[in-house]
Amino acid sequence: MQVLYTASATSTGDGRSGHVRTADGILDLDLVPPKEMGGAGGGANPEQLFAAGYAACFHSALRAVARGTKADVTDSAVEAEVGIGPNGAGGYGLTVALVVDLPAVERAAAEELMSQAHQVCPYSNATRGNVEVALRLRAAA
Structure with a gap:
């Protein structure tokens, strides 16, 4: 790379x-x-810093993917919820929920954009297989 x-x-x-x-x-x-x-x-705290970075990175990936489809991402937003807790093996682990607002995009298209962004985003690629990441659509047309 x-x-x-x-x-x-x-x-x-x-x-x-x-x-x-x-x-x-x-x-x-x-x-x-x-x-x-x-x-x-x-x-x-570190979880807030990670959440801010992941939200910004995923939002950027989402907007890049949307440009390729000409989807209207006006007023889009991404919230990253980062949880921390014992992993059952003596350490700690993280969970992430990415909550996406795409108010000008139809639901099916918004879900596809989220899925594609999850493949492009460097944070998603870094966490894949290590951190449980849930994608949730909060708002769609």
């Missing part, structure tokens, strides 16, 4: 209770475990 871009971020402190910063300084955040995991909450 020819790498087109590389992002670099460093975690310091205590990981989930630490700090992350990208090499270019654009992202510079303290991390706080959510209350549901025994933390104080009220701050950023």
Whole structure:
């Protein structure tokens, strides 16, 4: 694979209770475990960062696929819900639900666009076989 871009971020402190910063300084955040995991909450956490990245990446893939079909993706949106919990083997695992709004696209066509985007999106390709990812259509014409 020819790498087109590389992002670099460093975690310091205590990981989930630490700090992350990208090499270019654009992202510079303290991390706080959510209350549901025994933390104080009220701050950023790795699952939020993953959800934001996956939502943006999948939305981009969806719009790229839609361009090829000339589908109207006006007012489209993608929400990524990332869950974390014990995996039953002494570690933790993630789940993802991608909730897609395609209000100007007929349901069958919207489902096909989601399926195609799931094959194109780098996050989907990286998680396939490792993370349970559910595709859900929230709104369609």
